[in-house]
Amino acid sequence: MSVEYNPKEFEAKWQERWFKDLFYESKDFAKGKEKYYLLVEFPYPSGDSMHMGHTRNYCMMDTVARLRRMKDQNVLFPIGWDAFGLPTENYAIKVGRPPQEITKENIDTFRRQLHSLGLSFDWSREIDTSDPKYYKWTQWIFLKLLEKGLAYKAEQPINWCPKCKVGCANEEVIDGRHERCGTLVEKRNINQWMLKITEYADKLDKDLDLTDYWESVKTRQREWIGKKTWYDIEYKIEGTDEKILVSTTRPDTQFGSTFVVIAPEHEIVEKLKKYMSPEILEEVERYQEESKKKSELDRISQLKEKSGVNTGLFCKNSITNKTLPIYIADFVLTTVGTGMVVGVPAHDKRDFEFAQKYKLPIIRVIEGEDGNREEINSVEKVCEGEGTVFNSEFLDGLSTQDARVKVGEYIKEKGIGDVVVRYHLRDWVFSRQRYWGEPIPVVHCDKCGTVPLPEEELPLELPKVESYEPTDTGESPLANITQWVNTKCPKCGGPAKRETDTMPNWAGSSWYFLRYTDPKNSDKLGDAKKMEYWLPVDHYEGGAEHVTLHLLYSRFWHKFLYDIGVVPTKEPYKKRTIHGNVLGEDGQKMSKSLGNVINPDEIIEKYGADVVRGYMMFMGPYEGDVLWSTETINGLKRFVSKYYGFLLSAWERKDKSSPKVTKAVLKLANKVEEGILNFKFNTTISALMEFYNEFHKEIFSKEDLEKLVIISAPIFPHLSEEIWEKTGHDYSVHMQSWPQIDKEHLKEEEVEIPVQINGKVRGRLKVNVDISEDEIREKVLSEKAFSEYLDSGNIKRLIYVPGRIVNIVV
RNA sequence: GCCGGGAUGGCGGAAUAGGCAGACGCGCGGGACUUAAAAUCCCGUUCUAGAAAUAGAGUGAGGGUUCGAUUCCCUCUCCCGGCACCA
Numbered sequence: 001m002s003v004e005y006n007p008k009e010f011e012a013k014w015q016e017r018w019f020k021d022l023f024y025e026s027k028d029f030a031k032g033k034e035k036y037y038l039l040v041e042f043p044y045p046s047g048d049s050m051h052m053g054h055t056r057n058y059c060m061m062d063t064v065a066r067l068r069r070m071k072d073q074n075v076l077f078p079i080g081w082d083a084f085g086l087p088t089e090n091y092a093i094k095v096g097r098p099p100q101e102i103t104k105e106n107i108d109t110f111r112r113q114l115h116s117l118g119l120s121f122d123w124s125r126e127i128d129t130s131d132p133k134y135y136k137w138t139q140w141i142f143l144k145l146l147e148k149g150l151a152y153k154a155e156q157p158i159n160w161c162p163k164c165k166v167g168c169a170n171e172e173v174i175d176g177r178h179e180r181c182g183t184l185v186e187k188r189n190i191n192q193w194m195l196k197i198t199e200y201a202d203k204l205d206k207d208l209d210l211t212d213y214w215e216s217v218k219t220r221q222r223e224w225i226g227k228k229t230w231y232d233i234e235y236k237i238e239g240t241d242e243k244i245l246v247s248t249t250r251p252d253t254q255f256g257s258t259f260v261v262i263a264p265e266h267e268i269v270e271k272l273k274k275y276m277s278p279e280i281l282e283e284v285e286r287y288q289e290e291s292k293k294k295s296e297l298d299r300i301s302q303l304k305e306k307s308g309v310n311t312g313l314f315c316k317n318s319i320t321n322k323t324l325p326i327y328i329a330d331f332v333l334t335t336v337g338t339g340m341v342v343g344v345p346a347h348d349k350r351d352f353e354f355a356q357k358y359k360l361p362i363i364r365v366i367e368g369e370d371g372n373r374e375e376i377n378s379v380e381k382v383c384e385g386e387g388t389v390f391n392s393e394f395l396d397g398l399s400t401q402d403a404r405v406k407v408g409e410y411i412k413e414k415g416i417g418d419v420v421v422r423y424h425l426r427d428w429v430f431s432r433q434r435y436w437g438e439p440i441p442v443v444h445c446d447k448c449g450t451v452p453l454p455e456e457e458l459p460l461e462l463p464k465v466e467s468y469e470p471t472d473t474g475e476s477p478l479a480n481i482t483q484w485v486n487t488k489c490p491k492c493g494g495p496a497k498r499e500t501d502t503m504p505n506w507a508g509s510s511w512y513f514l515r516y517t518d519p520k521n522s523d524k525l526g527d528a529k530k531m532e533y534w535l536p537v538d539h540y541e542g543g544a545e546h547v548t549l550h551l552l553y554s555r556f557w558h559k560f561l562y563d564i565g566v567v568p569t570k571e572p573y574k575k576r577t578i579h580g581n582v583l584g585e586d587g588q589k590m591s592k593s594l595g596n597v598i599n600p601d602e603i604i605e606k607y608g609a610d611v612v613r614g615y616m617m618f619m620g621p622y623e624g625d626v627l628w629s630t631e632t633i634n635g636l637k638r639f640v641s642k643y644y645g646f647l648l649s650a651w652e653r654k655d656k657s658s659p660k661v662t663k664a665v666l667k668l669a670n671k672v673e674e675g676i677l678n679f680k681f682n683t684t685i686s687a688l689m690e691f692y693n694e695f696h697k698e699i700f701s702k703e704d705l706e707k708l709v710i711i712s713a714p715i716f717p718h719l720s721e722e723i724w725e726k727t728g729h730d731y732s733v734h735m736q737s738w739p740q741i742d743k744e745h746l747k748e749e750e751v752e753i754p755v756q757i758n759g760k761v762r763g764r765l766k767v768n769v770d771i772s773e774d775e776i777r778e779k780v781l782s783e784k785a786f787s788e789y790l791d792s793g794n795i796k797r798l799i800y801v802p803g804r805i806v807n808i809v810v
Numbered sequence: 811g812c813c814g815g816g817a818u819g820g821c822g823g824a825a826u827a828g829g830c831a832g833a834c835g836c837g838c839g840g841g842a843c844u845u846a847a848a849a850u851c852c853c854g855u856u857c858u859a860g861a862a863a864u865a866g867a868g869u870g871a872g873g874g875u876u877c878g879a880u881u882c883c884c885u886c887u888c889c890c891g892g893c894a895c896c897a
Contacts (some may be wrong), residue, residue, distance in 0.1 A: 044897050086896060158895070169895040175886050216814055220892080296892070300811065303830065350811085424893090432895065443826050491824090544814075544891055578815085581891085589890095591864040618835070620823060624816080627891070638850095639835080660816060683824070686834040735840050761830050799877060806828045809877050 007608025010722040012523060015118050015609075024065075025732070030074040037076045037534050038065050039513050039573070041542035043129075044082045044505075045106035047091075050113045052590060052628060053543075053581040056602045059135040059616040060579070060681050061541050062119045066714035067676045069120075070738040073614040076534055077120060078516040080127035084135075086169055089436035091469045099436045100464075103130055104648050113600055116611045118506035118717050120734075125519045129508030130436075134515065136459035137525045138507050139441045141557060143452050143562060146442070150196045152451075156429050160188035166470045169434050176293060187292040192431040193440060193501060196557045201225055205763075206554055224548045226424020230337055231408060233417035237259065238323065240275055241485040244268060244315060245417075247337030250347065252403035254319045255392035256365040259343040261308065263332040264288045266339045272313060272326075281310050284328055288543050291330035299330045305810050306331055306354045308566070317342070317406065318416045318628060320393075335426055346376040347383055353447045365391050427555065428549040430504060435468045435477040439500030445489035445496035454490050460498075481683040506683040511548060511558040514536050525566060532568045547578060574616060577679065580625040587627055599627050610635045610716040617681035617715070620719065640691055644719050646696045647712070648703055651727050657701040664695055665704045667746050669711050669739045676714065683713070710736045756807040757782055757789040765806070773800040780806060 018024070031639050040061050043054050044244055065077040074683045083103050092099040100369030107128065114121065127134055145151045158167040169192070171180050173804040197204075205225045208218045219543050231251040232244050246260055264287055273281055283409040287309045288343040289297065308329030322341075334339050345355035346364040355362055364376050366387040373390065376382055386400045394410075395403045431440070441453040441460045453460055463484040471479050478500040479485060489496035511525075518526035535651055542550075559571040584590060584596030591597065620626035625689060657665075668691045675684030700708070706729075713720040715732045724733035754761045767776060777798055778787055789810070797809040 041897095046897085082897075155843080167895075171896040220814055224893085226813095251886080297811085429895070434895090451821095497830075504895070509897085543897095545897075546892095547814080548892060549894060550897085580815095583890095618822090624823090627822065629822065629836070635835050635837095682822090686824075689834055756830080778834095797877060799829090801829055805878090807829075807877055 001062070005644040005719075007610060007718065011118065011609050011718040012116075014718050014721045015115060016762075017731075018118070018120070018186055019115065019123065019733075021023075023126060023144070024069075024077065024122050024463040025124050026074060026078075026122050028742070029533055033074040035076065035534060035538075037537045037539075038068070039537045039540045040079070042080045042082050042509070042512060044087075045103060045110045046084060046085075046087050047106070047455050049601065050110050052598050054627070055113075055117065055612070056616040056619070057541065057543075058114065058119050059117060059613045060622060060679070061118075062121075062675055063613075063617065063681065063714045064539075064679075065120055065589050066717060066734065067673065067738065069734070070714065070736060072737060073674075076125075076516065078125045078127075078519075079114065079119075079121040080512060080516070081110070081129065082505070082512070083128050084131035084437045084503075084508055085109065086171070086434065086436070089120075089434060089468055092436070093185075093272075099468065100130070107716040113604075116601070116604050116609060117613065118718070125516050125517050127294065127512060127515050127623055129512065132459040132461050135438045135508065137515070138438050138503065138511070139460060140451075140455065140525065141511060141561070142507075143441060143455065145195060145456075145560065146452050148560070148564065150199065150448045150560065151430065152194055153191050154194050154427075155189045156192040156194070157187040157189050158192075158273050159185045160785065161185055165472050165474055167263055167474055170295075173295075174671070176295070184293065184793075185569060190433075192429050193499075195428040195430045195556075196430045197552070198423060198425055200556050200559055201227065201425050203559055204552060207555075207559070209569055210571050211576070212574055214578065217576045217578065218553055220547050221551060223439060224425060224552065228422055229404075229419045230422045230774070231404070231411065231417060232338055232420055233318060233342075233411055235324070236320055237272070237275075237326070238295060238314045238316060240313075240726060240796070242271065242275075242705075244340050245338045245378065246340045246342050247420075247606075248342050248344075249337075250400075250410075251319075252389055252395065252400040252406035253344040253347045253362050253365055253400075254407060255389075255395065256344045256346045256347060257320065257322070257324060257342045258316055258361045258363060259326050259358075260326045261329045261332045261341050261343055261354070263334045263339040264291045264328050264330050266334050268340070269328060272311065275313055276311055280309070284309050284311065285345070287328060287330075289340050294330060296333065299333065303725075306350070306357055308354065308358065311759065318414075319410065319516065319766045325360070327354075327358070337422065345382075346378045349382045349384065351381055352376070352379055352382045352496060355730065357539050363391070365389055397780075410619055425552070428506075428556075429509070431501040432504050433474055433476045433500075434502050435462070435465060437504065438462075438507055439478065440499045440501050440503060443487055443489060443496040443498065445492060445494060447494055448489055448491045451491050453487055457490070462502075464704075476502060478502070498717065506550060506553050510554040511539070511561070512553070514558075514561075517615075517689070523677070525561075528568070533637075535567065536569045536571055537573045539575045539577070541577055541579060543581070547576070552578065578623055580620070580623055581682070582619075583625055583627050585628050585630065590628075596628075603632060603633070607633060608640075610718050611640045612717050614640055614685055614716060616716040621682055622679040639692070640716065640719070642711075643688065643692055643716075644723070646692060647705070647709060647723050648726065650696075650698075650700050651723075653699060654702050654705055655699045657699065657704045661695060661698050661700060662704055663692065663746065664698075665707050665711075666696065666739065669707060670741045670743070672711050672715070673738065673741070680788065681754065688712070688715070707739045709733055710739065752801055753803065754805055755785065755786060758803060758809060759807065762786060769803050773798070775807060776800050 040058060065075050068075045088099045088102055092102055092703050117425045160175050161168055161183050163181050168178055173185050176184055205222060208221055228249050230247045230249055232245050232247045232679050234245055236243055306325045307494060311326045313326045314323050315326055343351040345352040345362040347366060362376050366383055366389055367373055368383050388401045389395045389398050389400060408419045412721050428553055438460055439460045443451050445451050463481050465481055468477055470477060487496055487498050514526050518530045521527055525585050561567045562570055586596050588594050588596060615633045618636060652674055671687045672684050675685040709720050709723050720733050749769060752764050753764050755763050765779060795808055795810055
C-alpha cells in the first residue's frame with residue numbers, strides 16, 4: 001500500500017492543538033520527576049524574519065526537550081525576546097516609526113515562525129526585555145549594584161562622529177569612518193556609567209571549576225579574564241624628579257631591556273611634556289592626535305608597522321642601572337599593565353620590530369635550546385619561551401620562572417616596585433546615549449548629587465518621543481523631553497534632572513534565565529522557592545559569539561545576586577555548549593547583499609515542519625558550521641515520505657515480530673536516545689535511515705510498531721502524532737514513555753572481525769565475542785585464506801583486540 | 811596580532827579510551843516502469859592501473875611515536891568566529 005505524505009493536512013492541526021492545551025507548560029515542583037532546565041539563547045527579533053540559524057538551533061534543542069520529557073523529566077524549555085537594541089532603533093530612525101511598534105511586529109513574526117516548526121516551548125513563560133514589567137527588574141538590579149558600590153561613573157573614550165554629532169557603535173564604524181555619513185570617527189572621552197565586573201574577576205575565573213562547560217568555553221572565559229602576575233617597577237627619569245612605574249610580566253628579562261614605551265594617551269605624558277624640546281613636543285602632540293583615530297585592534301596588530309616618537313628623555317632601569325630612552329608608541333595601551341612597558345627586543349616580537357625600526361640595541365639574556373646564545377637578528381629568532389637566564393648579574397643561571405620570583409623579592413625588598421595580579425578583563429561600560437534601552441533609574445540633583453530612584457518608582461518607563469535621533473550634543477534622545485528629564489529629587493524634593501543614558505542590550509540578557517522560573521512575579525525578580533527548584537540551568541545552548549562577553553556579564557550579575565541573597569546558586573549555568581552556524585549555499589554567511597538568504601517560512605511552506613526539522617538535524621554536526629543545500633533537503637523529503645508510508649503500511653500488516661526485528665527496534669531506540677542526548681543529531685537521522693533501509697519490508701508486531709512511532713516522536717513530532725491517532729491510539733504520542741532499554745540485551749553474540757597481516761586487511765572471521773587470543777590464533781592459522789600471506793615468514797607477533805581486530809606481524 | 815574552532819571522495823558528512831577510512835544523504839552513471847517526462851524503484855559510485863580478480867595510493871603539508879595514526883606529539887599552511895558600543 002502506498003500512502004501519500006501530505007504534511008499540510010495535519011501539521012497545523014497538531015500545532016494548534018498542542019498550543020491550545022498548553023501541552024508543554026512546565027509545572028513548578030512536579031512531584032516524582034527530575035527537573036531539567038534547557039535554555040536556548042533567546043532571539044533578537046530584528047528585521048523581517050527569523051534566521052535559518054535560529055531555526056536549526058531551536059529544532060535541535062526541541063528534540064532534546066521532547067526526548068527528556070518522554071524520559072519522564074520535568075523539562076523547562078522557555079523562550080522570549082531580547083528586544084532592546086541598536087538595529088531596531090536605527091530602523092525606527094530610518095522609517096520614522098516608534099521602536100515599540102516595530103518590535104511588537106517583529107515579535108509577532110518570530111512567534112508565528114517558531115510556532116510553525118512545532119517547537120515545544122513553554123509559551124506561558126514568554127518574556128520580553130523591553131516590557132516594563134520585565135525591565136522593572138533589570139533596573140532594580142542596577143540599583144542594587146549602585147547600592148553596593150559596583151556601579152560608578154568614569155571618563156571613557158567613545159567613537160564620535162563630528163558631523164552627525166553622535167557617538168557610534170564599533171559596528172557602525174567601517175575603516176575608521178561613520179558608516180552613515182562617511183566622516184572620519186574620533187575618540188572622545190565622555191562620562192559613562194561603569195559596572196565593576198573586575199571585582200568579580202577572580203571568582204569568575206575560579207568558579208569555572210564548578211561548571212561542566214565545554215573546555216573550549218572555559219578556556220575562552222579564562223583567556224578573556226586574563227589573570228596575570230605583573231611586576232611594577234619604578235624607574236627614575238634622568239635629570240628630573242619624576243618617576244615612571246613601568247610594568248612587565250617577564251621581569252626575568254630585565255637585563256635585556258633597551259627602551260621604555262608609554263601609551264600616547266597616558267596621563268603621565270602631559271606631565272613629561274614640560275621636559276621636551278619644542279620640536280619633539282610638537283611631534284608628540286601630533287602623534288597623540290593620530291593615534292586617537294586608530295582602533296585598538298589596529299594599534300596592537302603585529303601586521304601593521306610599529307610607530308612611535310622618541311621623547312628625547314631617558315630613565316634609569318632601577319634593577320640594571322642602565323639608561324634607557326623613553327618612547328611614546330600606540331602599540332602600548334593604557335589599559336594593559338600600568339600603560340608603560342619595558343622593551344626587551346630579544347624576547348618579545350613586538351619589541352623586536354620596534355627596536356629594529358628605531359635602531360635600538362638588542363640584548364639576549366635567555367638561552368634557547370641546547371644552551372643557544374646566538375645573536376637575535378631576525379624576528380624568527382626572537383625567543384619568547386622559558387629557559388635559563390644569562391648576562392644578568394644576580395639572575396645568572398636561574399630558570400626564567402625562578403628569576404621572576406627573585407626579581408619580585410628584589411623589588412619589594414628595595415622598595416622600588418611591587419608584584420600585582422591584574423586582569424585583562426576591564427570594567428563594563430554600561431551607558432549608551434541611545435533611546436531604545438532601559439532608562440538608567442537615577443536622577444542628578446544639584447544638592448544631593450546622583451540619587452537612585454526609590455524602588456517603588458520602578459519601572460521607570462521609557463517615554464514616547466518624537467524623534468529617535470540622538471541630540472546635537474550627543475546625548476540620548478531622552479534629553480530632549482524636558483518634561484521627562486525635569487523631575488524632583490527623591491531625597492530633598494528639589495529640582496533635579498533624570499539620567500538620560502540608557503542601558504546596553506547586554507543588560508536584559510544578563511538575567512533572563514532567572515525570570516523564566518517565575519515570569520509573572522510583580523513583587524520580586526523571582527520567587528526564591530521557584531528559583532531554588534529550577535536553578536541552575538542544566539544546559540545552556542548557544543553560539544560561539546556569546547561565549548565571552550554575554551557569558552561573563554550574565555555570570556557576573558548572577559554571582560552578584562547570589563552575594564546579596566537573591567539567587568540560590570553560585571553559578572547560573574551547569575553546562576554550556578556551542579552550536580555551529582548555517583551558512584548559505586555558497587559557504588558564505590547568509591546576507592541580503594550576497595543574495596544567499598533562505599527564508600524559513602518559504603521552506604516550511606514547501607517541505608513541511610517535520611522535513612525541515614529532520615534536515616536541520618541531518619545537515620551536519622551540531623558544533624560545526626553547515627552549508628544550506630536545497631538538493632539535500634529534497635533527500636530528506638524523500639526519506640520522510642517513505643518513512644511515514646512505511647509506518648502506516650507496516651501497521652496494516654502487523655503480526656509477530658522476529659526476535660531480530662524486536663532487537664533492532666530496541667537498538668534503534670538506544671541509538672536515538674544516545675544520539676540526541678549527546679548532540680549527535682546528524683547520525684541520529686542516519687540511524688533512522690539505516691533502520692528503514694534494512695527493515696522496511698519486515699513484519700512488525702503491534703508493540704514494536706508502537707515503539708517505532710514513539711522513537712520517532714521527538715524528531716518528527718507531527719507525523720508521529722498523526723500516525724499515533726490514525727492507528728487508533730489516544731492523544732498523545734508525546735505523553736508516552738520512552739522504551740525501556742536493557743543494554744545487556746542488545747549485545748551481539750557473534751561478531752565479524754577483520755584480520756590484518758602486517759597492517760593490511762586480508763580477510764574477516766566470524767567469531768564468538770568472548771573468544772580468547774589462543775583460540776583466535778588457531779582459527780586464523782587453520783584458515784586457508786590467510787596461509788598465502790603467512791607462508792613467507794614466521795609469525796613475530798599476534799595482536800588481538802577483543803571484538804575489534806586481529807593483526808599478525810610476520 | 812592575541813584567543814577559540816576547523817581542514818576527510820564531485821558535495822554535506824561518518825568513523826577518535828589508537829584498530830576494516832568514506833556509514834548516511836546529495837549528486838552523478840546505468841537499468842526498470844512510462845508513448846514520453848516527472849515521480850518512484852533497482853544496481854554502481856575515493857583515486858590510479860586493469861575486462862575482471864586484484865594491486866598500489868589515499869583523511870590540508872612535512873616529520874615523529876606505534877604491530878597499527880583521520881585519531882596522539884612536534885613544525886607549518888589555509889579557512890571560520892571573538893576581540894569589549896552588533897547581538
